[in-house]
Amino acid sequence: MEDRENKDRAARDAAWAKPVDRLRVSGVPDGALNLNVEGRQLTGPLRGFGKMWQKTYRVRLDGVEATPQEVIAAWKENFSKFWPEGNAFYGPLTGIAPGEVAVLNLSMPGRIPLSTGVMVIFADEESFTFMTPQGHMLAAWITFSAFEEDDTKVVQVQALLRATDPLSEIGLRLFGHKSEDEFWRHTLKALAAHFGVTASVEQQVTCVDPRLQWSQAGNIWHSAALRTPLYAPVHWLRRMIRRS
Amino acid sequence: MPQSQVKMDVRKVTPQASVIDIEGDVTAFSENVLMDAYTDASSDGANSIILNFSNLDYMNSSGIGLLVTLLIRAQRQGQSLLAYGLSDHYRQIFELTRLNEAISCYAGEADAVAAASNGR
Numbered sequence: 001m002e003d004r005e006n007k008d009r010a011a012r013d014a015a016w017a018k019p020v021d022r023l024r025v026s027g028v029p030d031g032a033l034n035l036n037v038e039g040r041q042l043t044g045p046l047r048g049f050g051k052m053w054q055k056t057y058r059v060r061l062d063g064v065e066a067t068p069q070e071v072i073a074a075w076k077e078n079f080s081k082f083w084p085e086g087n088a089f090y091g092p093l094t095g096i097a098p099g100e101v102a103v104l105n106l107s108m109p110g111r112i113p114l115s116t117g118v119m120v121i122f123a124d125e126e127s128f129t130f131m132t133p134q135g136h137m138l139a140a141w142i143t144f145s146a147f148e149e150d151d152t153k154v155v156q157v158q159a160l161l162r163a164t165d166p167l168s169e170i171g172l173r174l175f176g177h178k179s180e181d182e183f184w185r186h187t188l189k190a191l192a193a194h195f196g197v198t199a200s201v202e203q204q205v206t207c208v209d210p211r212l213q214w215s216q217a218g219n220i221w222h223s224a225a226l227r228t229p230l231y232a233p234v235h236w237l238r239r240m241i242r243r244s
Numbered sequence: 245m246p247q248s249q250v251k252m253d254v255r256k257v258t259p260q261a262s263v264i265d266i267e268g269d270v271t272a273f274s275e276n277v278l279m280d281a282y283t284d285a286s287s288d289g290a291n292s293i294i295l296n297f298s299n300l301d302y303m304n305s306s307g308i309g310l311l312v313t314l315l316i317r318a319q320r321q322g323q324s325l326l327a328y329g330l331s332d333h334y335r336q337i338f339e340l341t342r343l344n345e346a347i348s349c350y351a352g353e354a355d356a357v358a359a360a361s362n363g364r
Contacts, residue, residue, distance in 0.1 A: 009302075012302050013333050015304070016333070016336075016337055016340070017340060018336065018340070019336050019339040019340040020340075042340070042342070043342075044341055044342050045312060046312065046315075046341075046342050046343070046345065046346055047342060052316060054309075054313065121305065121340060121341065122304060122305035124304070127304065127305065127306070129305035131340075131341070141305065141308075141309060141341075143305050143306055143309065145272070145306070158272075158306070158309070160309050160312060160313075208312075208313050208316050209316045209319075209320070211320075
């Protein structure tokens with residue numbers, strides 16, 4: 001009995017990643033723009049600059065028989081396929097597992113490319129959580145989960161976030177919130193469609209902390225939004241030289 | 245929605261500090277219990293809230309998120325948030341999530357209460 005409890009506890013503890021000083025990237029495919037992740041530290045909402053928001057997006061999978069565990073398994077397996085076109089998630093071959101680091105290639109307004117990443121800090125059968133590194137425009141934790149509510153499966157994206165730096169805060173206020181909302185609404189609709197459901201997305205936004213953290217204004221030094229357009233041409237040039 | 249599997253009791257340990265004893269699992273479903281305990285702990289004007297994790301069974305990432313919202317709420321009230329009784333595993337999680345930079349962690353209640361009395 002005690003042995004089983006210890007095994008259960010070990011399994012639950014294994015859902016968490018181990019602390020890391022710096023992120024290490026591996027297994028990124030050749031076509032990916034791999035910038036602003038290797039060697040970066042994790043940040044999270046406590047180290048961000050802007051107002052802190054909690055954003056929750058939910059969709060109800062009416063009539064779907066799959067268990068929450070099966071929904072999460074499908075989500076992990078097809079994670080980037082549910083994203084809007086023009087955005088790529090280059091995860092490790094081992095999939096979405098605690099401690100793994102993924103490179104993101106995102107399309108910003110004006111089709112400006114942005115390379116950043118996330119680390120999987122938690123993953124079990126019913127949920128998984130990403131934490132962002134220095135330079136990501138959002139200092140955030142984003143949790144993806146599935147559960148039963150009133151005999152219906154519900155899938156949810158919940159982000160706890162601050163803009164990382166003053167530039168990101170301006171961007172978030174001007175267009176970022178709208179873009180992010182559209183991004184996750186698209187993702188949840190695509191996930192619902194995967195299970196044969198046409199669903200509307202419920203959204204709840206709460207300002208957890210209206211204060212700006214001016215002590216974190218220096219985060220702009222690592223800004224992926226500024227660095228990607230600067231370093232991307234060098235990155236492509238090096239790749240062409242290596243190939244030739 | 246699954247029921248909360250956590251119990252939280254509040255004790256006043258000094259005129260300025262209250263302890264919240266946490267027993268069970270801290271997950272997304274613990275929000276109401278945690279916020280009610282915080283309101284109770286703050287009701288007598290405590291300026292330090294000490295979280296006792298000695299009987300914590302499990303905490304997932306949503307539970308950590310709840311601690312962040314609790315931290316912000318306490319900071320906006322001018323209160324400090326302290327913790328003790330964390331296992332090595334959860335100390336590592338506090339380190340991973342940077343919570344250890346905002347919530348001071350102590351080995352036992354006496355140390356946490358002393359720190360609260362010293363205004364840390």
